[in-house]
Amino acid sequence: MQIAVTTPTGNVGRHVVATLLRAGIRPRVLLREPDRLAPDIREEVDAVRVDQYDADAVVAATKAVDALFWVDPTTGGEDPLADYARATESVVRAVTANRIGRVVFQSSVGAEKRHGAGEIDGLAHTETALDDTGVDVTHLRCGYFFTNLELQLDALRAGLLQVILPLDRPMAWVAPRDIAEVAATRLLSPDWSGRHVQAVHGPTDLTWRQVAEILTAATGRRIDVERVTDDAMRDLLHRAGMTDALVEAVLGMSTGLRENFEPEQPRTVRTTTPTTLAAWAHDHLKHRIDETADAPADPAALRPAARGGEDPGR
Template identity: 35%
Template structure:
């Protein structure tokens, strides 16, 4: 039995589709934890065991992990969280106890790059995510943290600006090259680990994409794919802070994002070398063709 948390999210929904294709042939049953089962397509609900509720709730994870061999773990967004510790380790604590109580063997979690870098202890959400990894690892389960850089898919939040003004923004230096990953590749990596549980112990699995790109590189590729000029504008951390606060996020979450973006500009994502094992296949150009271009043209 494989349990999937956040099955309607960007990563979880893709993971669930992969597992629905591949798990039956391996004799694997699937269970999902979801607040609103109505958000699952009817065809999906008919093929999985559904536990309704939040996977931060002790009673819910106690039911969901009964008989489970493996769990996909993702701490969901928490816009009004009073602290990053509450959003990550606090949210995960009931599940960590349930892993032990039910003898769950393997857990795959969504985390971030940065462990071992000089800025890892002051990187906001990333620092909190690494502490969550430690919490899970200390339960004794076999654990793999998917260590991810920035998601390519985050650019979909700026479709209107790209379409109407030919502009996308970020806080990093325009010429700083860094890895970026497509969420579909994160889901595929998670599926591989969940279906082949021959691994033991704890560790990280970096998912780095196939190349490092700067914001200027991305602007050039977007311009080519979209057939129109797209340029990058760097915004200040203060401007970034004000934009986040305008969306009603808690002070703790806003500060965490600011700290994370400052750390990224200081090399947070530079600590892992790309190898055939750490690279993932989707290029930024291919991602733009498949996801950004249709969104801009819609």
């Protein structure tokens, strides 16, 4: 079986690659900078230099592939939804031209809305486009990544997270490694075909107040959370240099799922994964917060990845 993996150095992709290697698979990995692969990993994979926005390059890179793990790349453009459309064109052309048998697509809770959820609308577009190809596909509707907290290290050091969601509304939080395990399992399993939606919800739904309490206990630092207005967050994003379209796409990931939204997939034993936020924060986040900040604040830190999208570092 020839399996291709996009974003192989990202928070999810790197764990997909490691799981496939342990299963005895030598994956083909698609990335812009093959030199970013760890030397020991580089020897165990077939690395192809490719820009996922370049449809011709993606088609060439996925020839003779049986299964594909596709993650829409994090957009840095002024019009995020246009970038998602370009990435969608690439995967659709690759699947069609190369007759790829199955795809596991990293999507997001909220993609079921199809419209009105900011950047998540881009993931919804990829879902529907893949469905239209008739390929065997599993859409992973993922919760909010633990690793999005790493984009707010300065705020965590200062002891205050600012959000625009209700502080007592629970939502699914999930570890990227758990998403990767689900993705690799689907890629390797021969016992499914057709279209499937597999939610990945983490161990339990959490409110932002609970998240602050968990982070306080795990890091040994007092961390509070406060809700700010949409306009206050919009102003903050504008001052960070984001365009109007980008600001609205970022805000929409929260505002679009804030009112009267219930996930299409309820939490079940199949959607629940084991890694807790407390364990992840203790093992991965605590030392990051304790590090001395020796670089200027990055405007990207104000912008979490789409709930199911890949974090920077792909």
